[in-house]
Amino acid sequence: MMKKCRGASPGSINSSVKNGKENPMSRFLMSVVAMVAAVLFASQAQALLVTNDGSQVFFDTFENGTPGNLPDTPDTSEVGTWTPGGTGAAWTITNAGIPGAYSGSQYLQGNLSAGFPPARFDFASAASSGTVKSAFMYYLPTGASDFAPLTFRLFVNGVQNDRIFGLSHLSGLALYDEENGASNGAVLFVKDEWNKVEVEYTIGAATAAVTITNSLGAQTGNINAKAVNVGAPITGGVFFTFSSTNNGAIYIDDIPEPASLALVGLGGALMLRRKR
């Protein structure tokens, strides 16, 4: 989406110049197109790690921390706090250039060991109802184990066994339903590239919708909630955990904010107007 937004402005300039003469009407129309496109892209993007009924409850770009230090120091753009859990020392913030930043120049790196307890990072909000969405980027290098390097879970009250659902992947990189022991071979993670992970769950529902977007395209499947916890009272807020028993490194980053995409498009349109 970023590339499409960026590409719109130079293309607009070129198309408004014919035989060395500028066409003001063409430029104006392209400005309108650029602004409309910016709004459309903004409405489609999911930039936030976690929202509840549309409100941010957690967001971290990992850009404000000193590499090697945990947790990230929140800046004004970030919402909520998180803490390393389990063998939490395995987590760090890196700018080492591997695998290459998806957003900005820093991301969360898990240097994880096989076995239990898993390394986790946890964050929680006071929200206890509504539709929870999470979107983030996930990178698994070649050579890392396929077996559950990433788990993403939604807890009822912070107690491990009270989780509503958990998603991860197994050998073959198929989306795996932790609570019910089922793999979905139609939804696959891909190694050595950023995978966009989107999860949407309405608290109390029986399933969560998961979309994994990578070089295979956008793949959608469901994860079933743990039956005993469907409709259970939620007393402790909504907790999320990333954890891993992988023997190797994984990387997590944010997805660029819709606001910044809109500003890119709007800025391009305004620049065209100023050149009239």
Ligand SMILES: [Ca+2]
């Ligand atoms: Ca980042």
